[in-house]
Amino acid sequence: MIFYYKKISKFLIKEILDKTNLLNLIKSKISVKKVGNSFFSLCPFHKERKPSFSINKIDKFYYCFGCGISGNSIKFLMDFNKLSFIESIKELSLINNINIDLKEKNINNKNIKYIKLLEEISHIYYENLRKKFNEKLKTFFIIKKWSFSIIKKFNIGYSSNNIISNLFINNKEKLLLLEKLSIIKKINNKYIDILNNRIIFPISNNYGDIISFGGRTLINDKYKYINCSNNFLFKKRYTLYGLDKILNKNNFVEKLLIVEGYSDVISLTNFGINFSIASLGTSLTYEHIKIIFKITNNIIFCYDSDIPGIKSYYRILIKIINFITDEKVVKFIKLPNNEDPDSFIRKFGVNEFNKFINNSKNFYDLLFEFIKKDIYISDINGKIKFIKKILFYTNRIPGNLTKKLIKKELISKLLLTNRLNLLKVINYNFNYKKHKLTILQKIISLLLQNIKLYRLFYIPYNIKCMYFNFKLLINIVDLCKKNNNINFNKIIYLHKYNYLYSYLYFLYKIDDNIINYKILDEIFLEILNKFYILFLKKIQKYLIYKSKKNDLNKYEKKKIWLLNIELSKLSL
Incomplete structure (x- = not known):
C-alpha cells in the first residue's frame, strides 16, 4: 500500500514556527554565544574562524554573513540534519507537543488516480514480459545477466502490440488520463503506445510512487532509449532513477555512484553495488545536484566512456563546483574506451569495477586535465x-x-x-599598460568588445547605484536595447565630441588574453554578479553598523532582511 502526504496548511506551519524556540533548537546542535543583544556562532554550513552565523531570537530567523545561508527552524533542520520538509515538520511537532497526522491514505488527493493508473500499467507491462518471453527477450536478459529476482525488484516489463492502447480502447476516461501522462498518443484518430515494442523501466519518485516509464528498443532504432515526456508528475530535471530504492533504507548514505541510465543501475545492483543512481542521460541539472548533496557528501560519477560521456564531465564540473563545501567529495571514473558501467561490470566483474571506484579521480585533477588540453x-x-x-x-x-x-x-x-x-x-587581473581596471570597467570593456552580452545584463533588488561607471553601463545597455544593429563604432560615434570618446576607446582596446570566448557569457555574468555582491555587502555593512546602534527605521529593517535574501541568491 502506498501512502500519500496530506497538504500541510499554512496555519499549521505558522503554529510550528511560532511555538519553536529557534535559539534553543540551534543551541541543542551547536555552540552559541551572546554578543550584545545578538547571538552568534561558527557557521555549521561552512568552515570559518570567526563567528558569522547570527540568530535573531525575536524574528526566529538565522543568517550567515559568511556563506549567505538563511532560514527558519524548519530550514535549519532540513540543512543541518539532512531531513526532508515533511521530516522537519514531524520533528518540530514532537518537540512542541503538536499533534499532527501527516501520513494517511487520502482518496481525495488529485494525483492518486494517476499514480494508481501508472501502477496498473506497470503491472500490465510486467505480466506481458512474462507471457511474451520470446527468443529476443531471452537473449537480451542472458546477455545482461539479469535474473528474474532483479527483474522483479525493478518491475521491468515489456510493451508489444500497443498493449495499453488496445486494452483500454473502450475506456475513454483512462485513455485521456494515459494521453495526459504521455503513455499513449493519438495519430490519425487512433491511439498507439509511445513505448511500443520496448523493454519497459518504471521510473519512481523518491517515495517509490511510479511517475513515468522509460523504454529500450530491441531492434535497430534511431533512439535506443527513450522516456515518456515530462508531465505534471514527472520532471526529468528533478528525477534520479533508483534513488527511491536507496531512500527506502536510509535518508543519508556514505556515497552515491552517479551513472547515465537504467541498465547501468540495474547491472550494478545485480552485482551487489547498491549505491548507484542514474541521471537519465548525460545532462545533470542543478536540481539533481541539490538533491544528491542532501543525501550524501561523497559523489562518484561514472558515465559512458564515449565522446558524449566524457564531454558531459566538463559540463558537470562547471555546475557542481558551485556546491563543493569542505565536507563534500566529488570524484570521476574514466572507464576504458567503448565501455559503460553496465558492459564493464558484466565483462570484468565487481572486483575490477571496485578498483576503478577506489582509484577514481578528484574533481580538481579532472579540471586541470580539461583546461590543460x-x-x-x-x-x-x-x-x-x-x-x-x-x-x-x-x-x-x-x-x-x-x-x-x-x-x-x-x-x-x-x-x-x-x-x-x-x-x-x-x-x-585585467591589467593594461599599468592601468588596473575596476570591476565595473571590466564589465564595460567586455560589453564594448562583445555587444551581444547586453542581453545578459540584469539589475537585482532594484539597485540604485550612483557610480559614474554604472550609469555609463546602463546607458550603453539602453542604447543596445533600442537598436539591435548597434556596434562599437556606432556607440563611439555618438560620443565623438565629448570626454567619453577617449575613455570608451581605451576600455574597448583593452585586450585580455586570458578570456576563453567559449564561456564568455559565464565570465560576463560572473563579473556582474561579483559587482552586485560587493555593492550589496557595502549597503549591508552600513545597515548592520546602524543596527548595532539601534538606529534602524522600519524601512531599513525591511531592507536588511531583503538584502540578506538577495545576497544568499546571488551567492549560489
Whole structure:
C-alpha cells in the first residue's frame, strides 16, 4: 500500500514556527554565544574562524554573513540534519507537543488516480514480459545477466502490440488520463503506445510512487532509449532513477555512484553495488545536484566512456563546483574506451569495477586535465593563462579550505616553487599598460568588445547605484536595447565630441588574453554578479553598523532582511 502526504496548511506551519524556540533548537546542535543583544556562532554550513552565523531570537530567523545561508527552524533542520520538509515538520511537532497526522491514505488527493493508473500499467507491462518471453527477450536478459529476482525488484516489463492502447480502447476516461501522462498518443484518430515494442523501466519518485516509464528498443532504432515526456508528475530535471530504492533504507548514505541510465543501475545492483543512481542521460541539472548533496557528501560519477560521456564531465564540473563545501567529495571514473558501467561490470566483474571506484579521480585533477588540453604551459604566458582559468573556476568553490588546498596543488603541478611569484601571477587581473581596471570597467570593456552580452545584463533588488561607471553601463545597455544593429563604432560615434570618446576607446582596446570566448557569457555574468555582491555587502555593512546602534527605521529593517535574501541568491 502506498501512502500519500496530506497538504500541510499554512496555519499549521505558522503554529510550528511560532511555538519553536529557534535559539534553543540551534543551541541543542551547536555552540552559541551572546554578543550584545545578538547571538552568534561558527557557521555549521561552512568552515570559518570567526563567528558569522547570527540568530535573531525575536524574528526566529538565522543568517550567515559568511556563506549567505538563511532560514527558519524548519530550514535549519532540513540543512543541518539532512531531513526532508515533511521530516522537519514531524520533528518540530514532537518537540512542541503538536499533534499532527501527516501520513494517511487520502482518496481525495488529485494525483492518486494517476499514480494508481501508472501502477496498473506497470503491472500490465510486467505480466506481458512474462507471457511474451520470446527468443529476443531471452537473449537480451542472458546477455545482461539479469535474473528474474532483479527483474522483479525493478518491475521491468515489456510493451508489444500497443498493449495499453488496445486494452483500454473502450475506456475513454483512462485513455485521456494515459494521453495526459504521455503513455499513449493519438495519430490519425487512433491511439498507439509511445513505448511500443520496448523493454519497459518504471521510473519512481523518491517515495517509490511510479511517475513515468522509460523504454529500450530491441531492434535497430534511431533512439535506443527513450522516456515518456515530462508531465505534471514527472520532471526529468528533478528525477534520479533508483534513488527511491536507496531512500527506502536510509535518508543519508556514505556515497552515491552517479551513472547515465537504467541498465547501468540495474547491472550494478545485480552485482551487489547498491549505491548507484542514474541521471537519465548525460545532462545533470542543478536540481539533481541539490538533491544528491542532501543525501550524501561523497559523489562518484561514472558515465559512458564515449565522446558524449566524457564531454558531459566538463559540463558537470562547471555546475557542481558551485556546491563543493569542505565536507563534500566529488570524484570521476574514466572507464576504458567503448565501455559503460553496465558492459564493464558484466565483462570484468565487481572486483575490477571496485578498483576503478577506489582509484577514481578528484574533481580538481579532472579540471586541470580539461583546461590543460587547450593551453601550452611550457612558457610563462601559458602558465598565466592556465592559472587564470583554474582560478576562474576554483574561486567559485564555497569551501575555503578546499579552495586553498587546490591552489597548493596548482603550485606543485606547475612546478612553481616560488610562492611570491605565483601570488603575483594570481593577482594579475585585467591589467593594461599599468592601468588596473575596476570591476565595473571590466564589465564595460567586455560589453564594448562583445555587444551581444547586453542581453545578459540584469539589475537585482532594484539597485540604485550612483557610480559614474554604472550609469555609463546602463546607458550603453539602453542604447543596445533600442537598436539591435548597434556596434562599437556606432556607440563611439555618438560620443565623438565629448570626454567619453577617449575613455570608451581605451576600455574597448583593452585586450585580455586570458578570456576563453567559449564561456564568455559565464565570465560576463560572473563579473556582474561579483559587482552586485560587493555593492550589496557595502549597503549591508552600513545597515548592520546602524543596527548595532539601534538606529534602524522600519524601512531599513525591511531592507536588511531583503538584502540578506538577495545576497544568499546571488551567492549560489
